[in-house]
Amino acid sequence: MCKPISGRVIRPDEIIFSQIYTDNDPKNVRVPFSWNAIDGYVLHSTHNHPNGMPPSIHDIFSIGFNARDVLSHPNLVASQKSAFMAYYTDVVEAGNGIFYAITVKDMDKLIAKTTGQGNTVSASINNLNFFLDEYRKLLGPDDETINHRIQFLLDYFGDSLNLYVGERDIHGNVKKFEKLNLHMGNKIDKISVACDE
Numbered sequence: 001m002c003k004p005i006s007g008r009v010i011r012p013d014e015i016i017f018s019q020i021y022t023d024n025d026p027k028n029v030r031v032p033f034s035w036n037a038i039d040g041y042v043l044h045s046t047h048n049h050p051n052g053m054p055p056s057i058h059d060i061f062s063i064g065f066n067a068r069d070v071l072s073h074p075n076l077v078a079s080q081k082s083a084f085m086a087y088y089t090d091v092v093e094a095g096n097g098i099f100y101a102i103t104v105k106d107m108d109k110l111i112a113k114t115t116g117q118g119n120t121v122s123a124s125i126n127n128l129n130f131f132l133d134e135y136r137k138l139l140g141p142d143d144e145t146i147n148h149r150i151q152f153l154l155d156y157f158g159d160s161l162n163l164y165v166g167e168r169d170i171h172g173n174v175k176k177f178e179k180l181n182l183h184m185g186n187k188i189d190k191i192s193v194a195c196d197e
Ligand SMILES: [Zn+2]
Pocket: 029, 047, 048, 049, 055, 056, 059, 092
């Protein structure tokens, strides 16, 4: 999945790849959703974590909002749902060439866990508070580390999202790309992924 790091749907049967989309604000993970026959919709978002941390719970919720926007669009056709799951990529630049990438494994599960189906603000707030609370419990008195976040994301969202970590060389080429998995005893495990997968 290194290759199609960004893309958008033009017509239900046609997918083209666009430039990395930041909404002119590298910290902005929200993709303002729009769909029309010419522009399609944005399938890539990226922002920086200057502290070097993996994606946050709030980042996952932003992806949930995008997923819900796609599924609730009146002009949705089935192929757009599969295109979103195949191509939507959220990238967090963690500095020093390290980046994290998230793709969507199951849109319905992700929506259920984050924004809920309807346009109710309360569902997303309740869900967000639940995960923030659970995360605080996981941390306990400890300082937050990179592993805490990865462990939590895989444990709570591993059924709906894929999480990858990558590394670029000084020319920007991906030199390492690994899928993160959680094993028994909450051990984090990295599997190398070929760039044409
Ligand atoms: Zn973030």
